[in-house]
Amino acid sequence: MDEFSFIDSIKQHSYKQSSLLKGIGDDAAVFRQPAQDIVTAVDTFVEDVHFSRKTMEPYHVGYRGLAANISDLAAMGASPTFYLVSIVIPKTWSMKDVDQIFHGMREIAAVYQMDLIGGDTVFGKELAVSITVIGYTERNKARYRSSARNGDIVFVTGTLGDSQAGMHILLNENKYENKDYYIKKHQKPLPRVDFAKALADLPRVALNDVSDGIANEASEIAVASGVSIHLYDEQLPISQSYQQFPLDLQRKWKLFGGEDFELLGTVAKESWLDVKEAAEKSQTPITKIGYVHYSVDEVGYVFLHDNKDRQLLQKDGYIHKK
Numbered sequence: 001m002d003e004f005s006f007i008d009s010i011k012q013h014s015y016k017q018s019s020l021l022k023g024i025g026d027d028a029a030v031f032r033q034p035a036q037d038i039v040t041a042v043d044t045f046v047e048d049v050h051f052s053r054k055t056m057e058p059y060h061v062g063y064r065g066l067a068a069n070i071s072d073l074a075a076m077g078a079s080p081t082f083y084l085v086s087i088v089i090p091k092t093w094s095m096k097d098v099d100q101i102f103h104g105m106r107e108i109a110a111v112y113q114m115d116l117i118g119g120d121t122v123f124g125k126e127l128a129v130s131i132t133v134i135g136y137t138e139r140n141k142a143r144y145r146s147s148a149r150n151g152d153i154v155f156v157t158g159t160l161g162d163s164q165a166g167m168h169i170l171l172n173e174n175k176y177e178n179k180d181y182y183i184k185k186h187q188k189p190l191p192r193v194d195f196a197k198a199l200a201d202l203p204r205v206a207l208n209d210v211s212d213g214i215a216n217e218a219s220e221i222a223v224a225s226g227v228s229i230h231l232y233d234e235q236l237p238i239s240q241s242y243q244q245f246p247l248d249l250q251r252k253w254k255l256f257g258g259e260d261f262e263l264l265g266t267v268a269k270e271s272w273l274d275v276k277e278a279a280e281k282s283q284t285p286i287t288k289i290g291y292v293h294y295s296v297d298e299v300g301y302v303f304l305h306d307n308k309d310r311q312l313l314q315k316d317g318y319i320h321k322k
Contacts, residue, residue: 016113017081029117031082036136039078043069047090047127055170058097060187061129062104064259068211069133070112071191071261075209077143078135079197080112085119088128101129112193138200147206148225150294152266155275157192157284159237160214161253163260165245177241189261195286196263198278205275206266213256217264218302219315228298229266231290231313233306255304255313266292 015023022030045051045065056064066083073080085105089098109116114133166186169176176182192209199205206225208217214236218229236254243250267275272288279286290305302313 015115015117017115020082020115020117023115023117029082029084031117031134033136035139037139037142039073039076039135039137039142040132041069041072041076042130042132043072044128044130055167056187058093058100059104062101062106063108063188064104065101065129065131066105066108066133067189067191068259068261069131070108070114070193071189071209071211071263073133073135074191074193074196075143075207075263076135076137077141077196077199077205077207078137080114080133080135080193082115082117082134083109084117084132086121086130087119088122088124088126090124090126093127105131108188141200143196143199143205143207145206145208145221145224147204148221148227148229148266148292149204149268150227150292151269152206152292153269153272153275153288154218154229154231154264154266154290154292155272155286155288156210156214156237156262156264157195157279157286158260158262159239159242159285160210160255160260160262161242161250161257162186162239163189164249164253164257165239165242168245168249177244178239181239181241186259189259191261192263192282192284194282195278195284198282199275202267202271202274202278204268205271208264210258210260210262210264212258214264215255215302215313216315219300219313221264221266222302223300225266225292226299227292227294228301228303229290229292230303230305230310233304235287235289237285237287237289 019033020031051061070080162182162185166182169179169182206221208221210217218231222229238254303310304313
């Protein structure tokens with residue numbers, strides 16, 4: 001299949017977003033949005049750096065790739081609307097495989113009524129997929145890492161470490177409890193878009209998506225906000241069957257594991273009930289895990305409290321593995 005035939009095979013012939021004036025078919029897409037702020041993000045995924053065929057079918061490569069970008073929009077409080085895909089295709093990948101990548105993206109895009117509006121296709125030595133997403137927020141309602149303040153409550157959605165547990169299961173054959181659950185968390189993560197949207201009326205909230213481990217994400221908020229973040233080890237949420245894994249891996253995955261795509265946030269104490277209501281409304285599990293503190297000598301630090309001990313967490317987030 002030549003490039004033009006391939007583009008024709010993946011392009012949408014009808015669109016869901018009313019703000020789109022022109023989709024695929026010209027040199028660029030055109031959309032109009034006078035009433036809301038536009039939020040955009042881009043990620044690139046390279047074979048044997050960000051994913052491996054040992055743990056991912058082509059379908060999952062597309063699904064998880066777009067899910068990761070949607071999670072970035074959720075962390076900004078934005079509703080996803082459009083995506084663009086540039087792909088480098090090596091000879092080792094068949095067009096059927098590539099079509100499955102786009103099938104995975106189409107499936108999760110349909111959940112959020114997203115339209116594919118452009119991209120590029122070239123042939124090269126290794127598979128690389130670059131995805132750009134566009135979303136909208138109400139004016140001045142985008143969420144920033146720099147919004148944490150002294151005394152805020154720190155919270156996180158879902159459970160931590162599940163994605164890395166899923167990859168471990170895929171790479172280490174054995175008998176595991178809830179095997180399918182962990183594998184799905186690795187291959188088909190669920191971005192917390194509905195929860196982030198349910199926070200729209202809050203005057204202030206800092207959000208960051210847990211793509212590189214909670215220690216790394218908390219550090220980014222602490223640095224951007226000029227505060228320190230304190231986490232309680234016993235309050236970090238884990239799945240019920242998570243304790244089946246070795247203790248050293250449990251700790252590593254929940255603190256430094258990547259690609260859970262949950263949302264870490266901080267909010268004023270007086271707004272905590274509103275956050276819990278947003279979680280209930282969006283059917284999102286949520287846990288209070290710590291607090292924000294300001295001290296001139298501890299700006300940008302993240303501390304983990306375990307019983308009476310306090311240790312400094314280094315910014316040793318997730319390092320992409322094969």
